[in-house]
Amino acid sequence: MKKSATRFIEKTTQVLSDLTDEGRVGIEKLRDRHFCLGITGLSQSGKSTFITSLINQLLEHKKAKLPGFSPALSGRLLGVKIHPLKNSQLAQFPYQESFKGMTGDNPVWPKSTTDLSGCLLELKLSRRKTTFKPFSSDKFSLYLEIRDYPGEWLLDLPLRQMSYSRWCSQCSAQYNQSPRSELLGSLLNDLQTIDPLADADTEVLRDLNTRYTQFLHDCKYNDKSLSLIQPGRFLIPGEVPDMDILCFIPLLKVASYTEGQLATANKNSYYKLCEQRYKRYLKELVEPFYNDFFSRIDRQLVLVDVINALNSGPEYINDMRQALANISDSFAYGKQSKLWQLFSPKIDRVVFAATKIDQVIAQDHESVRQLLSVIVKQAYDHAQYEGVDPSCEAVAAVRSSKELERAGERGISGIGFNGEAIGYIHPSIPSSIPEGDEWHEFADWTLNNLLPPKGLSFQNSDAIPHIRLDSILNTLIGDKCA
Numbered sequence: 001m002k003k004s005a006t007r008f009i010e011k012t013t014q015v016l017s018d019l020t021d022e023g024r025v026g027i028e029k030l031r032d033r034h035f036c037l038g039i040t041g042l043s044q045s046g047k048s049t050f051i052t053s054l055i056n057q058l059l060e061h062k063k064a065k066l067p068g069f070s071p072a073l074s075g076r077l078l079g080v081k082i083h084p085l086k087n088s089q090l091a092q093f094p095y096q097e098s099f100k101g102m103t104g105d106n107p108v109w110p111k112s113t114t115d116l117s118g119c120l121l122e123l124k125l126s127r128r129k130t131t132f133k134p135f136s137s138d139k140f141s142l143y144l145e146i147r148d149y150p151g152e153w154l155l156d157l158p159l160r161q162m163s164y165s166r167w168c169s170q171c172s173a174q175y176n177q178s179p180r181s182e183l184l185g186s187l188l189n190d191l192q193t194i195d196p197l198a199d200a201d202t203e204v205l206r207d208l209n210t211r212y213t214q215f216l217h218d219c220k221y222n223d224k225s226l227s228l229i230q231p232g233r234f235l236i237p238g239e240v241p242d243m244d245i246l247c248f249i250p251l252l253k254v255a256s257y258t259e260g261q262l263a264t265a266n267k268n269s270y271y272k273l274c275e276q277r278y279k280r281y282l283k284e285l286v287e288p289f290y291n292d293f294f295s296r297i298d299r300q301l302v303l304v305d306v307i308n309a310l311n312s313g314p315e316y317i318n319d320m321r322q323a324l325a326n327i328s329d330s331f332a333y334g335k336q337s338k339l340w341q342l343f344s345p346k347i348d349r350v351v352f353a354a355t356k357i358d359q360v361i362a363q364d365h366e367s368v369r370q371l372l373s374v375i376v377k378q379a380y381d382h383a384q385y386e387g388v389d390p391s392c393e394a395v396a397a398v399r400s401s402k403e404l405e406r407a408g409e410r411g412i413s414g415i416g417f418n419g420e421a422i423g424y425i426h427p428s429i430p431s432s433i434p435e436g437d438e439w440h441e442f443a444d445w446t447l448n449n450l451l452p453p454k455g456l457s458f459q460n461s462d463a464i465p466h467i468r469l470d471s472i473l474n475t476l477i478g479d480k481c482a
Contacts, residue, residue, distance in 0.1 A: 038297035152232030328379035370431035
């Protein structure tokens with residue numbers, strides 16, 4: 001019996017060695033030893049920083065403070081190694097560059113993502129002593145695949161189910177409301193006066209497209225950042241085979257015409273030209289991103305900058321809620337067999353995480369988590385309806401602050417973007433969305449952005465200080481480490 005088992009193992013090993021890398025991934029997925037973690041973030045949620053810190057915590061698990069991550073606490077996590085994604089055209093996620101930038105006396109945050117990248121983490125683990133599996137080793141490898149992409153591209157996914165005319169109508173409703181109406185300025189009137197059925201002047205269209213792209217840029221990079229920004233590739237195109245695909249605008253007078261009138265419009269009209277480019281945008285950019293990249297995700301982490309939205313005001317909170325609900329509709333949730341998961345992956349676990357909680361005192365961290373649960377309720381309910389039990393957490397991928405006491409009140413101290421030490425006391429964070437006069441407390445609050453803490457050493461492979469990232473790890477991958 002022993003000799004037969006040995007021959008079986010040798011034969012299996014030989015078969016596996018002859019497989020392509022893609023085949024090996026399939027085998028590991030069937031064995032529940034390879035899965036893809038999607039880390040999604042809305043505008044300025046700190047996604048690249050989060051990924052950098054997550055990799056750092058695992059690589060430096062012996063130094064890192066991870067009491068909430070059971071494999072590290074029990075000593076079963078033996079080692080972690082970074083691999084490139086095999087058989088992939090993706091660039092390697094720039095972990096070394098990102099981590100190095102956060103160290104030393106002049107630390108900076110990692111650069112925002114501008115294209116697709118990824119990496120594969122191999123976690124070497126020991127089995128639990130109570131686990132009995134004949135012919136198995138006491139050690140095994142778990143492969144955690146992480147893929148990074150511009151958060152702006154994420155918001156294009158709902159457009160897959162939206163016609164050009166419907167998108168124009170959605171824009172018309174949004175742009176007549178604050179703060180978008182103010183950000184548009186004179187462009188709003190120009191977009192409202194273009195006749196969709198008139199023959200298109202390509203120079204006029206190009207000029208309007210340039211101004212419209214600037215408007216989207218202002219929506220994101222203004223003092224107060226909006227969340228629902230479409231089309232996302234107008235800001236970060238990535239590789240685009242034909243830049244004309246990006247040269248269309250929302251025609252705000254579309255609602256004045258029937259679908260029949262629009263369908264019979266002249267092929268040289270503004271409507272037909274923009275509609276054609278909109279459809280190409282979806283077919284050549286959005287659909288490939290979803291099919292080849294986004295739809296392969298097994299577990300999902302959604303990062304949300306709750307504190308910044310609260311600081312910005314009610315319009316920004318509502319905009320974030322709508323963006324999260326729209327995104328959630330694009331996720332394929334559900335539990336299924338390992339075999340079906342190999343061919344048609346579904347997200348079987350999702351965590352919503354409020355980021356940058358080091359910007360507020362520890363006493364308010366739970367309130368931030370409760371506030372997040374209210375903001376994501378529609379997205380949460382959608383996941384739950386599909387059979388997945390989501391969870392909410394509050395986290396700081398990098399702890400950049402310390403608490404101080406001033407005149408009997410607790411506050412925050414850290415290094416501001418000008419490189420100088422700052423300290424501030426913030427309003428008490430509510431556990432639900434403020435209403436009416438409750439917003440007055442936040443009207444004069446200016447949120448202070450902080451740099452990474454000084455003194456981290458790249459040469460000594462320091463572990464990045466964090467808040468509750470270990471809890472996130474345990475929720476997302478703890479069961480896979482068994």
